[in-house]
Amino acid sequence: MIIYRCRNCGFVLHVFEKVGRDYYGVPTPSIVISWYGGICPRCGSRLRPPRPKDILISIREGRRKRLPSSxxxxxxxxxxxxxxxxxxxxxxxxxxxxxxxxxxxxxxxxxxxxxxxxxxxxxxxxxxxxxxxxxxxxxxxxxxxxxx
The missing domain is CATH 1.10.10.10 (Winged helix-like DNA-binding domain superfamily/Winged helix DNA-binding domain)
Incomplete structure (x- = not known):
């Protein structure tokens, strides 16, 4: 799952659920920004592409699945x-x-x-x-x- 958020207020701009085996069709941050005209609908701040420190990779909470052995x-x-x-x-x-x-x-x-x-x-x-x-x-x- 990929979640795009506003850097200023944390508003969720877009959620992309993985479908199938790959991430074909994932919108780039600039495409998501263009959907909102470059402005956050909640706080009105200017949306910018994420910096490396803005990207967070985390494991989804809940039951963890063991990777299947072949x-x-x-x-x-x-x-x-x-x-x-x-x-x-x-x-x-x-x-x-x-x-x-x-x-x-x-x-x-x-x-x-x-x-x-x-x-x-x-x-x-x-x-x-x-x-x-x-x-x-x-x-x-x-x-x-x-x-x-």
């Missing part, structure tokens, strides 16, 4: 853990914490690996909830994990 990177992390600890069972929540990937991404990768017959998957019920546990199918599998 699925390919998460898949490599999960396979590294499962191969390194062959035969051990891991819950999906454990893999989420260990890989720092979203739970949705971990479930997606686990389902893909299960369809590819690489891992075993089981449902485990505890007193309070049900969870999914996974482990590498066999220690002699043809999985090669390349560390970069």
């Amino acid at each position: 699925v390919k990177t998460c898949r490599q992390k999960i396979l590294r853990i499962l191969v390194a600890h062959a035969g051990e069972w891991f819950t999906v929540e454990d893999l989420k914490i260990m890989t720092n990937c979203s739970l949705k991404t971990v479930y997606k990768i686990i389902n893909e690996l299960h369809r590819e017959n690489i891992i075993e998957k089981t449902r485990h019920k505890t007193r309070f909830r049900e969870c999914t546990a996974v482990r590498i199918k066999n220690t002699n599998s043809n999985i090669e994990v390349v560390y970069k």
